[in-house]
Amino acid sequence: MKYTLLAVFAGAAATLAACSGGSPRPAAPVVPTPDQTSLLPQTGPAPLKPGASPPSGCPVDAAALEKALTANGEAAAAVQLGKGLTDVSCAQGWATARTEGDRAVILFQFVTAQQRWAFVGLKCEQAPAEVRKQLQNCG
16 A cells, blocks of 8 residues: 555656646747737728729710719700710710710719719810810810
8 A cells, every 4th residue: 555655646746747847848939810910990092903093984984974964953954965975085084975965065074082973064175185185075
């Protein structure tokens, strides 16, 4: 029995020495996972894809310009829309179109902050000179 108790105490002593004593193992470096890293909030416009240009609204279709025209009741009343807009031309955030009814030239500008087209007027002169040269209805 003495040998049994001695063996139990010796085993317990060896176990305690291994757990508390001995040389400590170096801790592994902690690398944060993507969920643990804090990202700065994005400010400003969304990043562009490589080769993309800033949004200017061009190209644009007749339906988008008709929506801008009809949103301005006074402008819509000043022209004869007829079957809609034709001869759409777009350059650098400016666009022109002709009405099907009276063939009036209508000038629009893309409002970047609101991502929509807006009626500007019935004269191309309101667009910058370098843009007017690119719009087919301002010739």
